[in-house]
Amino acid sequence: MNILVFAESQHGAIKKSGLEAVTYAARTASQHQGTVTCLVAGVDENVASGLGAYGAHKVLKMESHPDALGLSDALSEAIAATQARLVVLAYDALGRHLAPRLSARLGAALISGASGLPEIQGDTLRVRKSVFSGKAFATLECSTPIKILAFSPNTLAPEKKEGTAEVVSFSPATRNSRIRVIKTEEKQGEVALPDAEIVVSAGRGLKGPENWGIVEDLAHALNAATACSRPVADIGWRPHHEHVGQTGLTVRPNLYIAIGISGAIQHLAGVNQSKVIVVINKDPEAPFFKAADYGIVGDAFEVVPRITEAVKKLKAGA
Amino acid sequence: MKILVCLSKVPDTTSKISFTDNNTRFNSQGVQYILNPSDEWYALVRAIELKEAKLAESVSAVMVGGAEDDALLRKAVAIGADTLYRINAQPMDAYSVARMLADFIKTQDFQLVLTGRETIDYNGGEVPALLAEMLGWELASPVNKLDIVEGKARMESELGALTQVLEADLPLVISAAKGMADQRIPNMWGIRNSRMAVIQVVEPQPVEPLVRFVNYELPPAKGQVKMIPADQPELLVDLLHNEAKVI
Ligand SMILES: Cc1cc2nc3c(=O)[nH]c(=O)nc-3n(C[C@H](O)[C@H](O)[C@H](O)COP(=O)(O)OP(=O)(O)OC[C@H]3O[C@@H](n4cnc5c(N)ncnc54)[C@H](O)[C@@H]3O)c2cc1C
Ligand SMILES: Cc1cc2nc3c(=O)[nH]c(=O)nc-3n(C[C@H](O)[C@H](O)[C@H](O)COP(=O)(O)OP(=O)(O)OC[C@H]3O[C@@H](n4cnc5c(N)ncnc54)[C@H](O)[C@@H]3O)c2cc1C
Numbered sequence: 419m420n421i422l423v424f425a426e427s428q429h430g431a432i433k434k435s436g437l438e439a440v441t442y443a444a445r446t447a448s449q450h451q452g453t454v455t456c457l458v459a460g461v462d463e464n465v466a467s468g469l470g471a472y473g474a475h476k477v478l479k480m481e482s483h484p485d486a487l488g489l490s491d492a493l494s495e496a497i498a499a500t501q502a503r504l505v506v507l508a509y510d511a512l513g514r515h516l517a518p519r520l521s522a523r524l525g526a527a528l529i530s531g532a533s534g535l536p537e538i539q540g541d542t543l544r545v546r547k548s549v550f551s552g553k554a555f556a557t558l559e560c561s562t563p564i565k566i567l568a569f570s571p572n573t574l575a576p577e578k579k580e581g582t583a584e585v586v587s588f589s590p591a592t593r594n595s596r597i598r599v600i601k602t603e604e605k606q607g608e609v610a611l612p613d614a615e616i617v618v619s620a621g622r623g624l625k626g627p628e629n630w631g632i633v634e635d636l637a638h639a640l641n642a643a644t645a646c647s648r649p650v651a652d653i654g655w656r657p658h659h660e661h662v663g664q665t666g667l668t669v670r671p672n673l674y675i676a677i678g679i680s681g682a683i684q685h686l687a688g689v690n691q692s693k694v695i696v697v698i699n700k701d702p703e704a705p706f707f708k709a710a711d712y713g714i715v716g717d718a719f720e721v722v723p724r725i726t727e728a729v730k731k732l733k734a735g736a
Numbered sequence: 737m738k739i740l741v742c743l744s745k746v747p748d749t750t751s752k753i754s755f756t757d758n759n760t761r762f763n764s765q766g767v768q769y770i771l772n773p774s775d776e777w778y779a780l781v782r783a784i785e786l787k788e789a790k791l792a793e794s795v796s797a798v799m800v801g802g803a804e805d806d807a808l809l810r811k812a813v814a815i816g817a818d819t820l821y822r823i824n825a826q827p828m829d830a831y832s833v834a835r836m837l838a839d840f841i842k843t844q845d846f847q848l849v850l851t852g853r854e855t856i857d858y859n860g861g862e863v864p865a866l867l868a869e870m871l872g873w874e875l876a877s878p879v880n881k882l883d884i885v886e887g888k889a890r891m892e893s894e895l896g897a898l899t900q901v902l903e904a905d906l907p908l909v910i911s912a913a914k915g916m917a918d919q920r921i922p923n924m925w926g927i928r929n930s931r932m933a934v935i936q937v938v939e940p941q942p943v944e945p946l947v948r949f950v951n952y953e954l955p956p957a958k959g960q961v962k963m964i965p966a967d968q969p970e971l972l973v974d975l976l977h978n979e980a981k982v983i
Contacts, residue, residue: 487874490869509861511878511895511896514861514862514864514865514877515865515875515877516865517862517865518830518834518862518863518864518865518866518869519865519866519868519869521831521862521866521946522831522834522865522866522869522870523869525946526946527831527946527947528830528831528862528946528947529947530830530860530861530862531859531860531861544950547859548859549857549858549859549952550747550753550856550857550859551856551857551859552955553753553954553955554753554755554952554953554954554955555952555953555954555955556949556950556951556952556953557949557950557951557952557953558947558948558949558950559947559948559949559950560946560947560948562946595874596874596904596905597874597876597902597903597904598902598903598904599900599901599902600900600901600902600903601900601901602898602899602900602901603898603899603900604897604898604899605897605898606897608896608897610896610897611896612896613896616982616983640983651914657894658880658894658913658914658915659880659894659895659896661914664749664773664856665749665773665774665777665856665914666914668859672982673976673980673982673983683749683750684749684750687749687856690955691955693982694976694980694982696972696976697961707961708958708961709958710958710961711958711959711961711962711980712961712962712963712964712972712975712976712980713961713962713963713964714963714964714965714966714969714972715963715966716966716969717966720966721966721969722969724969724970725969725970725972725973727970728969728970728972728973728974729973729983732973732977732983
């Protein structure tokens with residue numbers, strides 16, 4: 419079976435979600451004697467061939483870096499060129515544009531947000547995904563000739579081995595979106611929440627935006643992203659994109675630290691797939707403790723700075 | 737300019753999730769349904785605000801669903817929508833839902849189609865880009881702020897640390913996310929209107945779903961939480977490093 423995988427790049431390097439995608443495709447291929455071809459844009463020859471270490475056999479390298487519409491065109495052409503039967507990509511912000519467009523264009527079944535590797539038997543592919551905002555898992559099945567599998571970021575860690583991939587230059591016909599970007603603002607030095615391995619999140623218990631320093635300090639020490647509960651974003655203490663939960667972002671980091679968040683069901687729905695949850699709350703009855711792996715009943719303003727110091731010590735020693 | 741808002745129904749956020757028929761079906765017994773929050777709070781309310789500001793002629797709402805969903809759909813009129821359509825089919829997957837919506841939209845003259853960013857039940861987030869592709873329209877997603885300036889859509893889109901200001905001609909599909917508007921509680925007048933609202937029922941061409949739900953599972957119960965004394969927070973760092981191995 420031929421697998422085509424898309425690996426997104428940024429500033430000349432493949433993003434972590436892209437390395438995850440290649441690993442995901444390689445692991446799937448190894449069960450089914452498949453070949454893995456990877457489409458990349460905006461990286462040099464070395465970076466492209468380096469994807470061999472993650473399991474790509476061949477890399478289609480585009481010189482230009484088109485927008486989402488153009489990338490969907492490039493992927494359609496690559497699917498035809500490689501006769502791919504399975505397309506693998508990360509279901510992140512860009513994946514949410516690409517995967518459904520390909521599905522509609524090719525009449526190909528799309529399973530989005532997969533949370534494990536697929537089982538493939540004959541023409542049928544089955545995979546699990548999280549539904550009801552983390553309150554359940556569903557197993558989905560499809561059997562169209564071409565299938566699109568968009569896994570949820572942080573489903574598996576990139577696996578680097580030995581090897582280089584053959585790099586072929588690829589120049590598909592791509593359209594440009596007619597949507598004009600008037601202005602782009604990028605906050606420097608921040609870890610993006612959707613891809614973060616560690617998230618430090620805080621709620622109304624912090625009392626006001628001026629107190630977020632202790633949260634940011636801990637996040638810096640851990641190289642983590644910051645997040646918040648919904649009321650905190652609603653009152654404008656923190657930006658909307660930090661709001662996690664059922665009506666905000668769903669995150670699944672390796673470590674989620676909740677500070678001064680009560681743990682309402684709608685908040686838990688967006689974070690309960692985190693591998694390890696730490697709760698710091700001054701109320702021993704806070705419902706969040708029931709969903710936690712580690713808990714501290716205490717005042718955030720006293721506890722958090724001491725944790726930050728201990729993390730710094732650990733990192734300095736390591 | 738006419739706006740169409742796509743509304744889906746989802747179990748209330750506090751619903752207990754369980755399954756029947758050997759875990760092959762969602763158990764809807766005792767479940768209270770609501771409009772998907774991002775469809776109602778952001779997409780629908782912003783569309784109504786644009787109409788109130790005379791930047792849109794009318795606001796219609798559409799749902800792919802059965803007659804049992806009519807009461808929920810009427811809530812859109814209570815909040816301020818003008819016209820209601822129900823595409824008469826049970827939603828089976830995102831592809832077939834988008835296909836039925838696209839077929840319907842092609843028979844009408846909407847210039848702006850608003851959806852939510854994703855539903856809180858099946859969490860697909862697929863419908864917006866499926867629709868755009870099926871209609872041959874551009875897609876802006878996710879959109880946190882929306883204005884209409886000289887007949888064009890002016891938008892702000894937040895993606896992690898990146899914020900973009902976008903401008904697009906119509907027609908356009910937009911997926912609405914937090915920040916676009918605030919939830920509105922229907923007033924007495926709206927509720928009275930909604931009781932009399934007529935729902936136009938559209939019979940779709942049948943569409944085969946491409947994805948089947950085989951079965952469901954509940955996540956395993958969480959183990960016991962390990963409590964750390966507040967006067968020894970350093971112990972937490974030690975456990976995260978040596979026991980959980982996450983830092
Ligand atoms: C339809 C719907 C959708 C929703 N969606 C979401 C969502 O997506 N995400 C979300 O987060 N919420 C959501 N909510 C809101 C949710 O129900 C809760 O209201 C919200 O999560 C509470 O936020 P919080 O924990 O920050 O505040 P609170 O509930 O006020 O909790 C503050 C906590 O801080 C603790 N605290 C106070 N002082 C200190 C201190 N000095 N040190 C340590 N701890 C302290 C308190 O003990 C308390 O537990 C939704 C609600 C509804 C109805
Ligand atoms: C009783 C029941 C049983 C179901 N069983 C299955 C099943 O067996 N298999 C399966 O795949 N799915 C099933 N679904 C889910 C249903 O098919 C989904 O609504 C559909 O797949 C859309 O995908 P999504 O929820 O991921 O939408 P998303 O792509 O997350 O939705 C994004 C936006 O699209 C719009 N939208 C979504 N759905 C509708 C709609 N119905 N009408 C109008 N606008 C809409 C809304 O604006 C929404 O915010 C079932 C739903 C119900 C209610």
